[in-house]
Amino acid sequence: MTVKVYVPCDAAALSMGADAVAKAIAVKGGDDVKVIRNGSRGMLWLEPMVEVETKRGRVAYGPVFVSDIDGLIDAGMLSGADHELGHGLTEDMPYLANQERLTFARVGIIDPLSLSDYEANGGLEGLKRSLKMTASEIVDEVFESGLRGRGGAGFPAGIKWRTALAQPEGQKYLCANADEGDSGTFADRMLMEGDPFCLIEGMIIGSLGIGADTGYIYIRSEYPHAIKTMRKAIEIWEGAGLSGHNEDGSPRFKLHVRIGAGAYICGEESSMLESLEGKRGEVKVKPPIPAISGLFGKPTIVNNVLTLGTVPIIMAKGPRAYADYGQGRSKGTQPYQLAGDIARGGLVEKAFGVTLGQLVNDFGGGTRSGRPIKAIQTGGPLGGYVTPDAFDVAMSYEGMAEAGSMIGHGGLVVYNDTTKMMDMARYAMEFCEIESCGKCTPCRIGAVRGKETLDKIAAGEEVEKNLEVLEDLCDLMESASLCAMGGLTPLPVKTAIQHFPEEFMGRKEAAE
Amino acid sequence: MATLLNTIEDRTARDICTQHSDAPAELLEILHEVQEVKGFLSDGALRTIADALNISRAEIHGVVTFYHDFKKKKGAKQTLKICRAEACQAVGANELIEKAESHFKTTLGGESITTALEATYCLGNCALGPAVMVNNELYGRVDLDRLVEISNAHKGDS
Ligand SMILES: Cc1cc2nc3c(=O)[nH]c(=O)nc-3n(C[C@H](O)[C@H](O)[C@H](O)COP(=O)(O)O)c2cc1C
Ligand code: SF4
Ligand code: FES
Numbered sequence: 329m330t331v332k333v334y335v336p337c338d339a340a341a342l343s344m345g346a347d348a349v350a351k352a353i354a355v356k357g358g359d360d361v362k363v364i365r366n367g368s369r370g371m372l373w374l375e376p377m378v379e380v381e382t383k384r385g386r387v388a389y390g391p392v393f394v395s396d397i398d399g400l401i402d403a404g405m406l407s408g409a410d411h412e413l414g415h416g417l418t419e420d421m422p423y424l425a426n427q428e429r430l431t432f433a434r435v436g437i438i439d440p441l442s443l444s445d446y447e448a449n450g451g452l453e454g455l456k457r458s459l460k461m462t463a464s465e466i467v468d469e470v471f472e473s474g475l476r477g478r479g480g481a482g483f484p485a486g487i488k489w490r491t492a493l494a495q496p497e498g499q500k501y502l503c504a505n506a507d508e509g510d511s512g513t514f515a516d517r518m519l520m521e522g523d524p525f526c527l528i529e530g531m532i533i534g535s536l537g538i539g540a541d542t543g544y545i546y547i548r549s550e551y552p553h554a555i556k557t558m559r560k561a562i563e564i565w566e567g568a569g570l571s572g573h574n575e576d577g578s579p580r581f582k583l584h585v586r587i588g589a590g591a592y593i594c595g596e597e598s599s600m601l602e603s604l605e606g607k608r609g610e611v612k613v614k615p616p617i618p619a620i621s622g623l624f625g626k627p628t629i630v631n632n633v634l635t636l637g638t639v640p641i642i643m644a645k646g647p648r649a650y651a652d653y654g655q656g657r658s659k660g661t662q663p664y665q666l667a668g669d670i671a672r673g674g675l676v677e678k679a680f681g682v683t684l685g686q687l688v689n690d691f692g693g694g695t696r697s698g699r700p701i702k703a704i705q706t707g708g709p710l711g712g713y714v715t716p717d718a719f720d721v722a723m724s725y726e727g728m729a730e731a732g733s734m735i736g737h738g739g740l741v742v743y744n745d746t747t748k749m750m751d752m753a754r755y756a757m758e759f760c761e762i763e764s765c766g767k768c769t770p771c772r773i774g775a776v777r778g779k780e781t782l783d784k785i786a787a788g789e790e791v792e793k794n795l796e797v798l799e800d801l802c803d804l805m806e807s808a809s810l811c812a813m814g815g816l817t818p819l820p821v822k823t824a825i826q827h828f829p830e831e832f833m834g835r836k837e838a839a840e
Numbered sequence: 841m842a843t844l845l846n847t848i849e850d851r852t853a854r855d856i857c858t859q860h861s862d863a864p865a866e867l868l869e870i871l872h873e874v875q876e877v878k879g880f881l882s883d884g885a886l887r888t889i890a891d892a893l894n895i896s897r898a899e900i901h902g903v904v905t906f907y908h909d910f911k912k913k914k915g916a917k918q919t920l921k922i923c924r925a926e927a928c929q930a931v932g933a934n935e936l937i938e939k940a941e942s943h944f945k946t947t948l949g950g951e952s953i954t955t956a957l958e959a960t961y962c963l964g965n966c967a968l969g970p971a972v973m974v975n976n977e978l979y980g981r982v983d984l985d986r987l988v989e990i991s992n993a994h995k996g997d998s
Contacts, residue, residue: 343965343980372967375980511925514964549872549909550963552976589868589907592961606867608906624865666967668930673967696931705926741927741966755929759961765906 330362331406332381336436338368338521339553340514345393346376352397353378360406367522369436370675371423373696379418382408388415423691428653429677430661431638432515435522441560443568446525452570454643458533466537467493470639473647474659479505479595479632480707480736480812482725485639488629491619492538495627500540502531503604503623503630506547506554507588507595510708512667512739516633518675519663520547520554523637524561528583530636532571533643535581538629543581545633546600548588559585592709592763596811597630599765610765611811632737634663654680658724668705668741669695678723684731685719688742699744703827705752707736709759710816712823713749732823749824749831754782756824760817771814774805778821791833795825852877853885857892864893867903871910880911916951918994920987921958921973924948927966932983936970939984944991955991 335341335350354363371377374390378400387408389400396413403411415421429435438445446452458466471486492500504527508516520527531543547555562583565571572580586604588594594603598612601623622628638660642650651659658680664687666673671693678687688694688704695701703713712733714721721731728735743752760775781798785791802818809815825832856873860866867889874885881904890900904910922940924933937948937957946952948959965971968980972987974994979986 339978340965340968340980343968343971343978375968508964509962511962512927512966513962514966517964550960550973553978554964587869587872588909589872590909590960591907603868604865606863606865606903608902610906667927668966668969670967709926739927739966741930743930747930752926752929755926759925763961 330360331357332364333357333361333406334364334366334379334381334386335376336368337365337440337553338375338518339551340372340518341368341375341377342553344375344391348394349376349378349392349397352394353401356397356401357406364439366438367435367440368518368675369418369424370432370518371421371672372674373672374415378405380405380408384408384417386418388418388421389413390415423672423674423676426691427677428661428679430641430650430653431526431634431663432519432523432675432677433641434526435518438523440522440524440557441564443525443564446523450644451525451640452529454640455529455533455570458536458643463493463537463539466533466643469647470537470642471647473642473650474654474657475635475638475642475650476658476725477632478634478638478662478737480510480710480734482735485631485635488619488631489534489537491617492540492627492629495620497539499542499624499626500538501623501626501628502534502538502540502543503600503628504531504543504545504633504636505595505597505600505630506545506551506558506633507592507600508548508551508633508737509592509595510710510737510739512705512741513665513708513737514667515663515665515675515738517551517554519633519637520551521557524557525565526637526640527558527633528561528565530639531583532581533639534629534631534636538627540629541581543583544604544623545583545585546588546594546604547585548594549590555585555587591765592759593765593811593813596813598811600630601628608765610767611813613810634737655722655724656680656726658726662723662735662738664723664738664740666692666740666742669697669699669701669744670742671696680724681722683719684714684721684723684740685716687723687740688719692740692742695742695744697744699746701742702745702747703743703749703824705733705741705743705820706739707734708739709756710812710819711736711739712819713752713827714823715827732826733819749828750782750786753821753824753832754779754786756817756820757782760813764813768808768810768814770805770808771810771817774801774809774814775817777801778805778817782821785832788834795832798825848884850874850882850885850888853888854892857889862892862894864895867893867895867900868907871904875910880914882912916956917954918974918991918997919951919956919958920944920991921960921963922948922982922987923961923963923965923969923971923973924959925962925966927962928969928971931969933970936982936984936987940987943984943988
């Protein structure tokens with residue numbers, strides 16, 4: 329009997345040599361094994377993580393490198409034997425067992441490009457239910473689920489969809505934002521590589537809800553693997569006739585993949601739409617909002633990959649079931665991404681309400697370096713720094729705002745005690761300088777001035793005066809920038825100063 | 841002066857535009873594809889694209905300069921993209937960059953005859969940093985030794 333062995337094709341696993349491992353297992357195992365390429369389970373510190381199917385369930389080994397294969401197979405890996413690289417049944421591993429996986433329910437379990445795997449694991453249920461509903465019933469259910477935008481701003485998805493639905497019938501667009509530019513985030517990538525049909529299903533349901541016939545997935549060029557998987561998945565999906573057909577046999581909902589070109593600002597929705605039109609990705613003044621006048625002047629919905637990828641399960645299980653997770657106005661689950669100096673980095677999907685400390689310590693296991701944690705940046709490059717004092721904060725849109733930062737796209741970057749916060753503050757300004765679209769002065773010029781001012785402070789030049797200059801500059805950027813690039817760059821700068829004033833003022837003044 | 845040189849068409853660019861129905865909205869795709877084939881975007885290619893899509897040279901120039909991916913000059917044989925975003929900084933990206941600069945005898949953003957070092961801002965491998973990408977292949981937990989190995993392994997790439 330052939331044994332099924334799973335070796336992820338997720339880019340993170342590939343980055344540690346998963347392709348060579350898959351090949352070595354196929355060669356050594358011969359006819360006894362069938363190697364299946366799955367997505368990643370999200371326990372990234374164990375990648376390449378190999379799973380062997382046994383009667384008891386799948387047994388995990390990791391990290392497995394090519395040099396381990398002979399030993400592992402000789403020790404009985406193919407029958408799930410114990411080994412120092414073994415972790416027992418995958419499902420029982422605490423990191424996974426303690427999660428609440430809804431959006432990521434299938435990721436790592438299925439072959440990402442197998443429609444039969446997809447359907448056997450709950451795929452298409454949401455679409456089938458939606459096809460029996462009217463557009464406004466679909467939009468109402470998304471609204472009732474409490475689903476909020478996972479791209480950063482947390483705007484209720486149902487309200488946005490309602491606006492687009494209310495526009496007169498005619499050309500409308502639905503766009504998936506897969507620009508995922510925030511450092512410390514990789515959930516969009518993992519979903520696209522591990523369960524691409526889920527995003528497609530979510531977009532088709534969305535198209536039924538708002539009345540769109542064309543969709544775009546805007547993927548950043550830094551994600552070649554996701555681009556390849558998404559393109560292939562669309563081909564398979566359309567080949568199976570799952571997009572519905574027009575009378576001439578063309579797909580009812582036509583989906584295109586478009587590729588970014590290395591501009592962080594193109595994750596901002598109006599910039600992304602400009603880019604989709606083949607233009608410079610300059611941010612546009614709102615109103616009009618895209619739901620009324622977006623791509624080519626037509627009503628357009630832009631949603632993050634995770635927002636759209638959560639729609640199928642909401643439609644499959646019903647909005648109440650989803651809203652039962654979470655707390656307050658933060659309903660459902662959030663895929664968190666543990667990154668930076670962390671022992672067990674990876675993807676953790678939990679209902680809102682899990683504490684920061686649970687994520688960083690219980691799941692993450694503290695730092696990988698073994699050094700004490702100094703700070704955690706949440707919400708990407710435009711998010712604030714918090715310290716271990718905030719470990720009790722429950723993760724929710726409101727809770728994180730109170731703690732002086734934000735959830736953003738769910739990334740958590742952990743820094744150890746060797747980190748120089750002055751350097752991080754300077755980097756925030758530098759990043760803004762590099763990535764500013766240039767449309768408004770407070771951001772374009774402010775970032776440069778901010779960087780220079782921090783250089784002066786670092787050199788000990790009129791520190792007090794320059795800190796005041798910096799503060800004024802931050803205030804100006806916050807109040808007068810057109811978008812959150814300039815508007816939120818001050819957040820990491822200000823929170824770095826707030827938590828570690830001595831590093832900016834010199835030890836003596838801070839102690840006074 | 842309209843010399844022969846700057847009126848001559850770039851065949852590759854023209855063909856790629858045709859494949860995209862000369863649609864201005866597909867400019868980024870077209871630029872990506874031309875750069876993929878040619879390694880960079882020559883003046884001739886840009887002129888041909890502007891002509892095919894019926895947009896001004898100024899407009900196309902504006903687009904090319906806006907996006908970090910597009911290159912107007914032929915680059916080094918090999919480009920090592922090193923992530924210098926926050927999560928990779930937290931695990932020593934800056935140290936890796938310094939060592940790479942001295943090993944490959946160039947600076948980040950610069951190039952030697954053989955190797956260019958390019959800064960990139962997150963490759964989606966933030967739990968396994970420092971991350972590096974070469975010819976669209978991703979690497980995690982990269983230190984200098986591994987970077988040199990990776991560079992060597994890609995020497996044969998076309
Ligand atoms: C500078 C900047 C960068 C952004 N980058 C992204 C991104 O990479 N991905 C994303 O989904 N949203 C990003 N956003 C948020 C989008 O503008 C928009 O709110 C989001 O795509 C809407 O989808 P959602 O409601 O599903 O979150 C960014 C916003 C700003 C200001
Ligand atoms: S804040 Fe910065 S990125 Fe945003 S519109 Fe202004 S210049 Fe562009
Ligand atoms: S920060 Fe380097 S890969 Fe994300």
